[in-house]
Amino acid sequence: MVNRRCFDGVLPTPKILYCYVPWGFWGFCENTSPKYTIMLSDRMPEDQVLPTLVHEMIHMLQFEQDKEPTHGREFKQWCQHCSKVLGISVS
Ligand SMILES: [Zn+2]
Secondary structure, three states: OHHHHHHOOOOOOOEEEEEOOOOOOOEEEEEEOOEEEEEEEOOOOHHHHHHHHHHHHHHHHHHHOOOOOOOOHHHHHHHHHHHHHHOOOOO
16 A cells, blocks of 8 residues: 555565564565565554554665665655655654
């Protein structure tokens, strides 16, 4: 649903895992060919789940475009775009 509304449906469906995420992260996106894996921390406050998922989906988009998964200017623009579309605060 987020994929369609924010990314024009261009992203492949990732495998989403709710699990313990190490390194103190709330979310993590990995390019695990042939699918992407998005890990979401099971300790995360519920209202952070969607923003974190969207954050990781932007990284997925970067992987798809053969770009480094960074938090640069383009990333921020995507955050703004998704925040507006979904009415939440993505950062
Ligand atoms: Zn990130």
